[in-house]
Amino acid sequence: KAGVTQTPRYLIKTRGQQVTLSCSPISGHRSVSWYQQTPGQGLQFLFEYFSETQRNKGNFPGRFSGRQFSNSRSEMNVSTLELGDSALYLCASSLDVEGMTGELFFGEGSRLTVL
Amino acid sequence: GDSVTQMEGPVTLSEEAFLTINCTYTATGYPSLFWYVQYPGEGLQLLLKATKADDKGSNKGFEATYRKETTSFHLEKGSVQVSDSAVYFCALNNNAGNMLTFGGGTRLMVKP
Numbered sequence: 295k296a297g298v299t300q301t302p303r304y305l306i307k308t309r310g311q312q313v314t315l316s317c318s319p320i321s322g323h324r325s326v327s328w329y330q331q332t333p334g335q336g337l338q339f340l341f342e343y344f345s346e347t348q349r350n351k352g353n354f355p356g357r358f359s360g361r362q363f364s365n366s367r368s369e370m371n372v373s374t375l376e377l378g379d380s381a382l383y384l385c386a387s388s389l390d391v392e393g394m395t396g397e398l399f400f401g402e403g404s405r406l407t408v409l
Numbered sequence: 410g411d412s413v414t415q416m417e418g419p420v421t422l423s424e425e426a427f428l429t430i431n432c433t434y435t436a437t438g439y440p441s442l443f444w445y446v447q448y449p450g451e452g453l454q455l456l457l458k459a460t461k462a463d464d465k466g467s468n469k470g471f472e473a474t475y476r477k478e479t480t481s482f483h484l485e486k487g488s489v490q491v492s493d494s495a496v497y498f499c500a501l502n503n504n505a506g507n508m509l510t511f512g513g514g515t516r517l518m519v520k521p
Binding site: 297329342397400403 | 441443445451452453454455458498500502504505506507508509510511512513514
């Protein structure tokens with residue numbers, strides 16, 4: 295069974311640009327979450343999508359947005375990039391059945407560098 | 410809001426030593442608690458979990474007990490191996506979805 299796939303794995307952007315990251319969850323998983331990982335702030339929750347609807351949202355500015363498609367694939371977008379957006383962006387999927395809440399399967403991440 | 414505090418690393422141990430990584434949390438209600446591990450060059454993966462007070466989660470020789478009275482979920486292993494070298498994250502889930510609040514992570518280095 296294929297794991298969570300994130301693309302691209304690495305990317306470099308300049309301040310002011312925008313970026314779109316993609317995530318393909320494990321087959322059958324309907325919940326997709328996004329996290330930002332940085333050395334200073336650690337792992338921070340961005341948002342979660344379930345059945346194409348945003349179910350939870352973290353404390354990030356409106357420049358960070360996401361969506362989920364009918365096949366459960368998800369994208370996140372960051373507009374007007376700032377230097378502080380440099381981070382590893384992790385996608386996680388979940389089967390989301392009772393008793394398994396919080397059991398996430400993570401991708402290897404997309405490493406964004408903003409120059 | 411919810412928060413998770415872990416002991417800072419790195420923690421350096423010799424092979425076969427006893428491991429404890431402390432984790433305490435602040436949360437309303439009754440969260441579920443998790444330990445995730447990130448091996449070098451790999452993605453985060455679930456190590457173990459506990460969903461209610463006094464539950465003990467266990468996997469691969471690691472154990473953690475959900476202590477509501479001390480709001481703690483310390484990770485223990487009786488005999489670590491070099492292959493256990495990784496970053497360990499304590500986390501909690503306190504809502505209807507899959508939003509996790511993570512601790513800062515603790516790097517464990519095990520020397521032969």
